[in-house]
Amino acid sequence: MPDPLPLAVTIGDPAGVGPEIVLEAWSRRDELRLPAFVVCGSARVMQAAGRALGISFPDSLIAETDVDADYLPGQPTRDGAMLARAALSQALELVRTGRASGVVTAPVSKAAIYAVDDTFVGQTEFCADACGAPRNDAVMMLAGPSLRTVPMTVHCALAEVPGRLTRELIVERTRIVARSLVTDYGIANPRIALAGLNPHAGEDGRMGREEIAIIAPAIVQLRGEGIDATGPHPADTLFAPHKRGSYDVAIAMYHDQALVPLKTLDFDEGVNVTLGLPIVRTSPDHGTAFDIAGKGVARASAMIAAIRMAGEIAARRADA
Numbered sequence: 001m002p003d004p005l006p007l008a009v010t011i012g013d014p015a016g017v018g019p020e021i022v023l024e025a026w027s028r029r030d031e032l033r034l035p036a037f038v039v040c041g042s043a044r045v046m047q048a049a050g051r052a053l054g055i056s057f058p059d060s061l062i063a064e065t066d067v068d069a070d071y072l073p074g075q076p077t078r079d080g081a082m083l084a085r086a087a088l089s090q091a092l093e094l095v096r097t098g099r100a101s102g103v104v105t106a107p108v109s110k111a112a113i114y115a116v117d118d119t120f121v122g123q124t125e126f127c128a129d130a131c132g133a134p135r136n137d138a139v140m141m142l143a144g145p146s147l148r149t150v151p152m153t154v155h156c157a158l159a160e161v162p163g164r165l166t167r168e169l170i171v172e173r174t175r176i177v178a179r180s181l182v183t184d185y186g187i188a189n190p191r192i193a194l195a196g197l198n199p200h201a202g203e204d205g206r207m208g209r210e211e212i213a214i215i216a217p218a219i220v221q222l223r224g225e226g227i228d229a230t231g232p233h234p235a236d237t238l239f240a241p242h243k244r245g246s247y248d249v250a251i252a253m254y255h256d257q258a259l260v261p262l263k264t265l266d267f268d269e270g271v272n273v274t275l276g277l278p279i280v281r282t283s284p285d286h287g288t289a290f291d292i293a294g295k296g297v298a299r300a301s302a303m304i305a306a307i308r309m310a311g312e313i314a315a316r317r318a319d320a
């Protein structure tokens with residue numbers, strides 16, 4: 001049996017905690033039995049971060065990008081944003097050309113990349129574009145030991161959320177979640193709980209009508225297709241301990257409705273996984289943490305969980 005392909009791990013924004021959490025994951029790879037990985041980005045940044053941490057990373061495991069930046073922890077630059085974007089492209093190219101089994105992305109600063117690429121929304125959407133898939137097909141799921149959550153709408157202003165929610169969007173993205181939990185997580189009949197948008201799931205229409213007009217009809221359609229979808233559930237109690245055992249994934253209607261419970265419960269082990277694409281892609285749930293970058297205090301546990309989960313999904317897909 002040939003060795004499985006390595007994962008392609010990006011360094012993220014070089015001013016963030018990406019380089020150091022990648023280095024720590026690499027230094028503990030044997031102890032933690034992590035899947036093999038190569039690193040996409042800059043050898044110069046990896047060497048500088050490695051010197052600061054006392055970890056030496058082999059240049060032979062670095063897929064260099066054609067842009068470079070200095071290692072300036074906590075000080076994001078345009079060069080750093082371009083390097084972060086190039087590392088992501090490089091990792092996707094390794095997968096596309098059959099040299100890596102999946103992509104694990106260290107955190108990037110969206111604001112820093114917006115400044116050099118106004119088409120950029122997030123790494124999730126960037127992966128969809130690279131696969132030639134519609135952006136709505138790339139479904140963000142946050143997975144931790146306590147729960148899995150999916151934001152139905154993601155990186156947009158809260159004021160835009162009601163206008164973006166349609167029955168079609170909810171049906172299409174929930175179908176992707178249902179399929180992925182079967183194929184990538186081995187859950188035979190995933191139980192999917194959908195949250196309402198409004199307080200108390202609209203209180204019979206007195207506090208908003210999206211539940212009656214959009215979310216409930218989507219759930220009826222999904223149930224008609226054999227998907228175990230329930231709701232709309234009031235979001236304020238959906239994540240309570242006694243509720244969390246009643247579903248395999250909770251679908252929230254907007255970013256913070258999904259990410260606040262996940263990060264509150266599972267910040268250090270939360271994985272952001274992209275469902276619905278032909279490629280495997282995971283990321284730690286946290287961001288660039290510019291405030292602590294380079295100080296040697298960043299925890300690598302979410303990055304380690306992301307590497308582990310990408311390896312598991314890639315292995316499951318290879319066996320399918």
Ligand SMILES: NC(=O)C1=CN([C@@H]2O[C@H](COP(=O)(O)OP(=O)(O)OC[C@H]3O[C@@H](n4cnc5c(N)ncnc54)[C@H](O)[C@@H]3O)[C@@H](O)[C@H]2O)C=CC1
Pocket residue numbers: 017021105106107108109110111123272283284285286287288289290291292297298299300
């Ligand atoms: N996967 C990705 O690429 C993500 C990127 N971001 C981006 O990150 C940037 C900063 O976002 P923030 O909201 O400030 O969130 P953040 O996650 O970077 O930081 C929030 C707080 O958590 C702490 N923290 C984060 N990671 C940590 C770690 N590994 N160990 C210890 N403490 C840690 C930080 O020091 C800070 O106090 C934004 O530009 C955002 O777009 C945010 C989330 C995910």
Ligand SMILES: NCC(=O)COP(=O)(O)O
Pocket residue numbers: 121122123124125259272283
């Ligand atoms: N809040 C999640 C996040 O910002 C990560 O987004 P992406 O860059 O993975 O699309």
